[in-house]
C-alpha cells in the first residue's frame with residue numbers, strides 16, 4: 001500500500017457543515033509517500049536449526065499448503081517491504097455505509113484488521129448478516145479480519161430518531177425529552193425518547209442535559225409528567241441513540257448510572273447471539289468492575305467451552321477509571337472509548353487518561369484500542385483536519401495496539417479514505433519512531449515490569465524480552481514465533497520490537513485473537529512432528545508470497561521448546 005493519501009486535490013465542499021464546531025474550509029493535507037526500506041544484512045548470522053516440538057493437536061488450515069495467508073499483509077509486503085509494514089492495527093465499525101459484501105471487502109482491502117458491530121444500533125438480523133459476510137470474505141478471499149461485537153450497555157441514551165440519520169437542534173430551540181412510548185409515526189416534532197424510565201423523575205429544572213459528550217447541550221426549563229422540556233444552549237446534530245448525561249451545579253449526576261447493571265437483559269441476549277455467531281471479541285460497554293468481566297468470561301466458557309472469545313473492557317466512565325487496574329487485569333484487552341469518557345470527565349483530562357490507559361495495558365500485557373473521533377471531520381469531508389492527524393499520530397506514537405473508526409466508517413461519506421489516513425499516518429509515525437530510536441545512541445529498550453505470576457510464564461516472558469532485544473540489536477528482518485496459546489506472541493508484541501512478528505499457530509481462533517495486537521502477523525500453520533520441516537515450510541511459504549527473502553535474518557522463538565535462534569533465510 002502506498003503511503004500517500006489518495007485525496008482529491010480539489011477543495012472541500014463549501015457548504016456549511018451539519019456538524020458543529022468544524023471549520024467550513026480547510027487547506028489540503030498530504031502525507032508524503034513512504035519509501036520502501038531496504039534491509040541491510042551485513043551481519044554474520046547463526047544458521048542454527050529450530051527445534052520445535054510437534055503440536056499435539058494439528059488443526060484445520062485454510063489453504064492446501066497449510067498456510068492461511070493474509071492478502072493485505074502480502075500486498076503491503078510487496079509494496080513496502082518488510083520493515084515498513086504497519087504495526088498499528090485498525091478496527092472499523094460497520095454501519096449502514098459499509099454493510100454490504102463489496103463495502104466490507106473494500107475495507108478489508110484497505111487494511112481493516114477487525115470489523116466492529118455496535119449492538120446499540122440495528123437489529124440482530126442486520127448484525128448476523130454483517131458477521132457472516134466478514135467470515136465469508138475470510139474463507140473465500142483469504143482475508144484475516146476478526147469480528148468484535150460491542151454491547152449496548154445500560155447507560156442512559158436517546159431512542160432512535162424514527163429511522164432518521166440525525167436531527168438538528170438549533171440554539172434556543174425548545175425540545176422535549178420524554179420517557180413516553182410513541183407509535184413512531186405519531187412522535188411529535190422536536191421530541192426525543194429516553195431509554196431510562198426514571199429519567200423524568202431524576203432530572204431537575206436547571207440541570208444541564210449533555211448529548212454525546214457535549215456535541216449538543218440543553219438546559220431543563222420545565223418538567224411535565226413523563227416529559228422534560230429543555231432549551232438548546234449548544235446547537236448541533238442529534239444522532240440516534242446518543243448517550244445522555246446530566247449535570248447539576250457543574251457536576252456530573254451519576255448516581256443513576258452507577259446503579260444500572262453493566263450487562264442488561266438485552267445485552268445478555270446479544271452476548272448469546274455473539275457466541276452463536278462466533279465473534280472473536282466481545283467489547284463490554286460501561287464496565288465498572290473487574291467482577292463483571294469475570295462473570296462474562298466464565299459465562300462464555302460455560303456456553304462455549306474452549307472458545308477463544310476475548311472479553312474487552314471499554315473504559316468510558318468514571319466507574320471504570322476508579323477500578324482501572326483490576327478491570328484491565330481481568331480482561332483480554334481494553335478500548336479507550338473517548339466518546340462517552342469525554343462526557344463523563346472534563347475533556348482536558350482525556351489525553352492524560354489515554355496515556356495512562358495505554359501504558360497500563362502495555363505493562364499488564366493487554367491489547368489496547370484508542371477509539372472515537374479520531375477522524376470525526378471525515379464523516380463529511382474527504383480530508384482530515386491537522387488536529388485529527390495529530391491525534392492519530394499521538395495514539396500511534398504511544399504504541400497503542402489499535403485505532404478504531406466509529407461513525408467515520410459506519411455512516412460517514414469517506415470510510416475508505418478514513419482508513420487510508422489511519423494507515424498512512426501509522427506507517428509514517430512508526431517509521432519515525434524506529435529511526436529516532438536508532439539515532440539516539442543511548443536509547444535502550446525500556447524495561448517492562450514483570451507481568452507473569454508463574455515460573456513457567458516468567459521463563460516465556462524473559463525469552464520474549466531477550467528475543468526482542470536481540471532482534472533489535474541485530475536489526476533482524478522478522479521474528480518468527482511458533483505458539484499454541486498465543487501467549488508467546490503477545491509477550492513479543494508487548495516489547496514493540498523494530499521488526500514485524502510472524503506468529504504461527506495451529507488454531508484459527510488463536511490466529512484471529514492475535515490480529516488485534518501490535519506488530520503481529522498471525523498465520524495458521526498445522527505444526528507437524530518435524531520441527532525443521534515446520535520452519536522450512538514457513539520459510540518457503542512466506543518466500544513464495546514475497547513476505548521474506550533469502551538472506552533475511554529471522555529470530556525464531558518457540559513456546560514449546562522455549563528457545564531463541566537466529567537464522568538466515570536459505
Ligand SMILES: Nc1ncnc2c1ncn2[C@@H]1O[C@H](COP(=O)(O)OP(=O)(O)O)[C@@H](O)[C@H]1O
Nearest residue numbers: 093094095096118120121122239406407410411
Ligand atoms: N448497525 C447500525 N445500524 C445503523 N446505524 C449504525 C449502525 N452502527 C453504527 N451506526 C451509526 O454510526 C454511528 C457511529 O457508530 P458508533 O460510534 O458505533 O455508535 P455511537 O454513535 O452510538 O457511539 C452511530 O451513531 C449510528 O448513527
Ligand SMILES: C=C(OP(=O)(O)O)C(=O)O
Nearest residue numbers: 316337338339340371372
Ligand atoms: C466507542 C465508544 O462507545 P460507543 O460507540 O458504543 O458509544 C465511545 O463511547 O467512545
Ligand SMILES: [K+]
Nearest residue numbers: 150151152285
Ligand atoms: K456500544
Ligand SMILES: [Mg+2]
Nearest residue numbers: 316337339340
Ligand atoms: Mg461509548
